[in-house]
Amino acid sequence: MTAVLTPVAAPAVLRRDGVRWAWGLGTLVVLGWSLAGAGLFSGAVVNGAGTRQFGRFAAAALSPATDGAFLGVLASSVLITVAYAALGAALAVGLGAVGAVAVARTTWGRRRLGWALARGALAVPRGLHEAVWGLLLVNLLGLDPWVGVLAIGVPYGAVTAKVFADLLDEVPRGPYDALRATGAGPVPAALYGLLPAASGGLLSYSFYRLECAVRSAVVLGLIGAGGLGYQLSLSFSSLRWPEVWSCVYALSVLCVLAVVAGRAVRRRVADPRPAGDRLRRDPLLTTAVLTTLAAVAWSWWYLAVSPATLVSDRTGDQLRYVLAAAWPPDVDGPLLSAVASAAVDTVQMSVIAIAVATVGAVLLAGVAAHPVRPTVARRLTGAVVRAALLVLRAVPPPVWALVLLFVLLPGILPGALALGVYTLGVLGRLAAEATEELDPRPRAALTALGAGPVAGWLYGALPAATGPVLAYALYRWEVAIRDTVLVGLLGAGGLGALLASRLAVFDWGAVTTVLVALIVLTTAVDLVSARARAALR
Amino acid sequence: MDAGERVAVVGASGAGKSILLAVANGSVPATAGTVEVLGADPGALSGRALRQLRARVGTVHQHLELVGQLRVVHNVNAGRLAAWPAWRAAWSLLRPQWLPEVLAALTELELADRVWERTDRLSGGQRQRVAVARVLVQRPELVLADEPASALDPVLADRTMTLLAGTGSTLVASLHDPALALRHCTRVVGLAAGRVVLDSPAAGLSLADLSAFYGAPR
Structure with a gap:
């Protein structure tokens, strides 16, 4: 009994977790270095003369432009932004589905090197911002609706391919192997044994991408692709603050709608309705999918996208010229x-x-x-x-x-x-x-x-x-x-x-x-x- | 009940022991009747006055309700939060305050060697002792303890009850172990289906009398 009660000496000093403290200290140092780099400790950073203009801008928040003519312009801007988002997301999901097969572990099996190379190839489109893609594509295609669609679709497609591949790889292989064992070909076996288990995740992620695409479409507008972002920068540069605020509110509503709709779909996928006594599709999911497909078709028409641009001689010449000029990269001292x-x-x-x-x-x-x-x-x-x-x-x-x-x-x-x-x-x-x-x-x-x-x-x-x-x-x-x-x-x-x-x-x-x-x-x-x-x- | 009394609340699961303690510390408002704790009704107070009353009542919760991500020393020092100004509470997270008192309480509970450990790394019995230590440094006038010794071995359970009873304050403890109730309490209150069915000095009761209160409610 007494052995149990023997008091144990308390450690005298508090021992901090070294790794975490190193990270914390490192963070502080980097933050101080960044603030110094921003000129915070060396000279003026505030422009006192601008406060009045800022006041006028802030005051306009309560009186956004609501005249009919501007609201009409705003409505068509919203439609353009939505159209870019829908087409861009659709392209991303299409590219993602094809790309997923190309980078899934399932496809490569034991060929580790091939798999790693395929994955690595995705890092290039993924590492560049949509706006960078937009600027590069403008130089290739000129002012064409394809610029906006591809600028969203290509980087999103790469991310989607990675996520789709992960989703497919996570599905248990048992059902698929069992179907293959009964003589089914790889495609039907995947259709019955892999896809049903992954479909919820794939659908959820597709709608999440659509949500993000709305934001990206606005950003592309800022660099000239049209739509809400374009209207916003136009109103801003002509100092029409009430119009700016109307654009801001329209943006906020659009973002809320996208998030609410996306969340409704994801919740339903995560928590499906019980099946009735007859074959029935979930009304919410069916509506969401059909509406999106209709929106994609409408967007194609509304933006007047034409596949001919992509395969025209001019595009081909331009691409060859740019690629020839872009390689090898410049490595001279001043540039570096x-x-x-x-x-x-x-x-x-x-x-x-x-x-x-x-x-x-x-x-x-x-x-x-x-x-x-x-x-x-x-x-x-x-x-x-x-x-x-x-x-x-x-x-x-x-x-x-x-x-x-x-x-x-x-x-x-x-x-x-x-x-x-x-x-x-x-x-x-x-x-x-x-x-x-x-x-x-x-x-x-x-x-x-x-x-x-x-x-x-x-x-x-x-x-x-x-x-x-x-x-x-x-x-x-x-x-x-x-x-x-x-x-x-x-x-x-x-x-x-x-x-x-x-x-x-x-x-x-x-x-x-x-x-x-x-x-x-x-x-x-x-x-x-x-x-x-x-x-x- | 009177100041200095040590009351054991006994009864089967679901008899209302925990809710009685929650009403007494003011976490749950009473649905009927009047509540008087240390001469005041927690339901009638608000703001500063309510916090001052609460500072005088210490609770060992049934599920302990410790902050797992904090070190043991901070979870014990949380008992001082009512007495400390906010700046001292914040400073203590960087340089632990009241270390001698915390170590004294933990030494009594044989846990002093874990004072710097993150609380969620401790076992259930160790965590229970941290919750008891928190009440010890709080030094309240009334201690409400919901199964304070349920995860402890018999020696430590006795020790814990002695410590809680020895703070000089009034103790109300719900207990599953009838022997513990008889050894450490002066009065026993039995509950069944939310009603008081027994209220007697501990001296006149036997283990057999109390055993009838456990098991399924009749």
Whole structure:
């Protein structure tokens, strides 16, 4: 008995987890370096003269343009954006289905090298932002609706192929092997033994891609493909603030509709209705699929897409010319040092953006989450914060950069903050959802012993929410480094700005160099982020 | 019940033991009748006054409700959150405060060697002792304990009950072990289907009397 009671000496000092502390310290150092690079510690960054213009812009939020003529223009812009999104997503799903077979483990079996090469080939289209694809394609095809469709369809197709392949690989092989054993060919066996098990996931993901395509279509509008993004930049550059706000509200509504519809489909796929006594298709899913197919057909007609452009002699000549000019890439000293300094700017922008978004998201998550015990005031503030977050993520980052240029001097800071504001919209919602999923009881126990709201949050909510929120933040960093290029294309500096300037003078050799640098950089960020997330677990 | 009393609440599963304790600490509002805890009705108070009352009531919850991602030291120190200003609570997460008191409480419970461990790495019995240590550093006037010793071996269970009873405060504990109830409590209240069916000094009761309260409700 006494042996059990022998007291054990307490360890005298608190031992911190070395790996995590190294990551934390490293993050702080990189953040300080980025802020210094943005000029925060050296001279003025604020443009005092612009505050009045900013005030006029903000005041117009309450009086958006509602005259009939503009609303008509707005409606046709929305239709163009939706048409690009529908066609782009349809192309992505088509390419993804074909590509999935090409990169699935199932297809390659034991031929590991072939599989790895096929997977690696996907990294190239995936590493380039839709807007970069848009600019490259404009140079090939001229002003043609195919530019918008392909700019969405190609990079999305590569991502979709990877996800579809993973979904197919995860399906248990037993049923397929059993069918093959009874003499069925590979295609019928896959149709009966693999596809049914994967179909829910495939459908869910397809609709998720459609949601994302709406956002991408808006962004492509900003670089000239038409639609809502184009109208927004037009109203912005002619300083018509009420029109800008009408566009912002239309964008927000469009994003909400896309998310609500997409979520309805995914929920139904995850939780199917029980079958009745006769063969019946799920009305919601059937409507969604048929509506989408009809929308794709309508989009084809509305945008007047013609396959002839893709196979015309002019396109072929242009492609041959560009490819010949683009290889070998330029590797002269001045260009390489320009690429290096632009890459540094890009990294610094993305780091500041993620830091701003993460801090903001953590502070707002509690307010944005649906309350457990709602009072009227609490419910109201929650609704306002959620609506604000929605507007933040509905408006593309380059537009936020233009808004911030009212009050900030040009440089990488406005671009970084614009990206940060946009990412805050996304991350704030994810953090709020993470907060809602927390177990409320440990915090209730602290309230029951008299802890105040701040202490209760610090001890009861923050420790549990930190892990998931940081993991989301790291994942969004991977997205942000790609979006930095987009902000840069429209002037905020970094690799995007360099790419835009090289494209403008048709310096194809330099364009290749910048594109390679972009792909290397995004891949490196993906690797660092994956490592950091592993350290968090 | 009077100050300093040690009351065991006994009864079969679902008899209403946990809900009685939850009403007493103000987490659950009473649906009928009046509640008086340390001279006040938690349902009638709000804001600061309610927090001050709650600071005087310590609870060992049935499911413990510890924060798994925090180290043991912080989960124990959470008992001080009502007494500490917010800045001190925040600072303590960086430089743990009140370390001697925390270590003293954990030493009594034979858990001092795990003080820096993340709470979700501990076993069920160890976590239960962390929850008890939290109440010990809280130093409340009334301790409500819902099965505080259910996952402990007999020696530690006795030790835990002695510690809870020895804080000088009033103790109300729901217990599954009749022997523990008779050894450590001065009064026994039996519940069945939400009603009080027994209320007697512990001295006059035998183990056999109490055994009748466990098992399926009749």
